[in-house]
Amino acid sequence: MTRHDAAVVHGEAIPKARVDALLRAVPPRDRETRPESLARAERQRxxxxxxxxxTDELARRACADRGLKPPSEVSPALALSVAGTDVADLGSIVATALAHSPAARTLLAELEREQPVPEEAAREYYTRNRDRFLTPDALRRGVEPFHGAADTDxxxxxxxxAGIVRDLRRAAGRRAFFDWLDQARVGVQYAPGHEHPGDPSHPDHEHRH
Known part of the structure; x- marks a missing residue:
């Protein structure tokens, strides 16, 4: 690893220039004014x-291994459009990686496609979440879904x-993506100052993804 590298992924160096390009495209979330706080925020960023x-690099490799061909150009600017709900559901690293990386989106779509949704799982979801399936008329009438509602409500x-299966498959695909990423990151080497934000080996670590 040279001084120009941010990390080494399975023997291949990731240049700091790729990290710098993303940093230029995504403004800081934290507006610190004290010099020491600003320096810490920038290190974490x-x-x-x-x-x-x-994550983008690992996803490219996973797509190649699977014979998938995502678009070749990443877009740092797309990281600006990450929805708050995606950050809440996925964490900011994964949410931004999916916005930034065509390979990550392609891999996630493939993992979702691979997930089986048994009929009994879909029926169980429908039974356990009756409140989500009230008709518009029942909602207007204020029907209580678990007490006294009729089947016609x-x-x-x-x-x-179809919607239940889609949602269950999407959730299972996301879990599979997280499992894949946890395994794929094993063995990645990071240059000083480029470690995971939650790595306890550096003194100002935090676990905000």
Missing amino acids: RRWATQVVV FVPYERAR
């Missing part, structure tokens, strides 16, 4: 950006099934 770039399972 660089570590965070390194994780996004490493609910969207029939046959009509709800």
Whole structure:
């Protein structure tokens, strides 16, 4: 690893220039004014950006291994459009990586496609979450879904099934993506100042993803 590298992924160096490009595109979230706080925030931002770039690199390799061909150009600017709900659901590293990296999006889509959704799982979800399937009329009337509601107050399972399967497959695909990323990051080497933001081996670590 040279002084120009941010990390080494399975023997291949990741240049700091890729991290710098992402940092230029994404403004700081924290508006610190004290010099020591600003310096700490910038260190964490660089570590965070390194994780996004490493995720992109790992996803490119995973796509190549699977014979998938994502678009070749990443877009640092797309990281600006990450929805707050995605950050809450996925963490900022993964949410930004998915916005930034066509390879990560392609891999996630493939992992979602691979997830089986048994019929019994879809039916169980429908039964356990009856409040989500009230008809518009039942909602207007203030029907209590778990006490005294009639069958006609609910969207029939046959009509709800496709959406349930889609949502369950999406959730399973996200879990598979996190599992893949945890395994893929094993063995990645980081240059000083580019470690994971939550790495306890450096003194100002934090676990905000």
